[in-house]
Amino acid sequence: MTNQEIRQLAVWLKETHLAGAEIRRPGLHLVLKRSVDEVAAPVQITAPEASTAPDEQLLKTPGLGRFLLTHPQQSEVLVSVGSRVEPGQLVALLQVGDLLLPVRSQKAGRVAAVLTVCGTTVGYGEAFMRLDAA
C-alpha cells in the first residue's frame, strides 16, 4: 500500500465522518484514526498513557450499523443510566439491514451516560456509553 493510497483512505474517512479504519492482510496492518477534535468519540481517552480519569470507562461500537438501545419489539431499554452492567451483558444492538447484532459490555460498572442517540447510524469504534467503576 502506497502513501498515496493511505492519504486517499484518510480523505474518505473524513468525507464519510468515520472515526477510523483498520486494514489487516498478510504483511500489512494499517490503523487509521481521525484526530480527537474532529470526532465526537475521543478514541484516545482510554489509552493507558492518556488516561486522566482512571474510573471512567468508555464502551465502543464493535461495527457499523444503526445503533439501538431498545429491541424493536420491546418497549424497555436494555440498560439505562444508573444500571449496573456486568462484562458480557447486552447493552445495545446494531441493526444492519434486517439483522440485529449484539453490543455487549467488555467491562463491569454502572452506566454513567449514554452518548449516542437510539436510531443513529454509527461507525466502528465510536464511544456510545460511559461507565463508572462501581
Next chain:
Amino acid sequence: MIEILSATALATVQDFGRFGSLGYGVGTSGAMDHLALALGNLLLGNPEDAAAIEIPLFPFEVRFTQDCAFAFTGAACEATLDGQPLLPFWAAQAREGQVLSLGYPTSGSRAYLCLAGGVDVPSVLGSRSTQLRGEFGGLQGRALQQGDQVSALRPGMSTLPTDFGVVSPSQALPLQRDGLPAMRVLPAAEYECFLEESRAAFWTGEWKVTTQSNRYGYRLEGAPILPKAPMEVRSHGIVPGVIQVPHGGQPIIQMRDAQPSGGYPKFGTVIEADLWRLGQAPIGSKVRFIECCYAEAVAALEDNSRYLAEVSRLVDLHGLASR
C-alpha cells in the same frame, strides 16, 4: 437433545407441511407461521423448512440435555436461558443442563423453538410435521408432553455464529388497516352468492378471533355474512386459508390442520403470503381483511421470498465476517 419440562399441552413438531397427499385425505399440517419458522432456521444455517417446535401455550420450559445451538422466533415472549434474558428472533448457544423458559407473549401468539440442523423426527409422507388428526408425523403423531426428549440433527457447539437476531416479519413486512393487523383475501367460488351489503361489511368490518380458534381453523365473530338465497353445496376440496361461511354467517378460516374437504360455501381465501399473520393473531384479538387479486397474491408471496432471501444473504455475510 432437549427435554420438555412444562406440562403445557399442544406444542407440536412442525415444518412447512406435508404437500401432495391431499388426494389421500391427508391435510398439510405445518407451521402456523411459516416466516417465523424459516427465519429461525436461517439464523441457525438450517434449511428454511427444517422442523421446529411450535409453542402455542405459555409458560413453556425445556432443558438442554446436551450442548445445542437454538433460535427462538415467532411470538415475542419474555424468554430466559438459565435466567439470562433472551431477545425475540434470536439465535443462541445453549450448554448442557441449561433451561430455556418462555413466558407469556407480549405480541403474537405462537413461538418457535428451532434447533441446529432441525428437530430430528422421522419424515412421514415427505414431512416431519405432526398430523394430529391422523396421529402420525412429528413425535409419535402427537403433541409434546412433559418428559419427552427431542433430538436435534446437529447438536453440540455451533461452528456458525450464534448470539444475533433478526427484525421480526411483523416489522419488516407490516400490514395494518385502521390500527388492526390485516390479511389480504381473494374472493372465492361462492363470493357472488352473498348479499352485497354482507360482502361490503366483510371488508369494512373488524373480525374477532374467537376462543373456538386453533390449528384446525379460526372461527371469527363480526357482522353476519348472509347469502342471497339458502345454499346447499357439495363437499369440495379446501386448503388452509379458505374462508367458509356456515349457516348463521360467522366465518371459519381453515388453518394448517384443516381437513382436506368441506361443504360450507366458500366466501374467500386468505392468501398464502398472509396466513402467518393470522397464525400470530391471538385469541380475542381483532383483525381486518383487504380484498386483493390473484396477481397481488402472487406478488405478496414474492415479497416474502425476497425478505427471506435478504435475511439469508445477511446471515451468510455475518457468518463470513465472524470467522
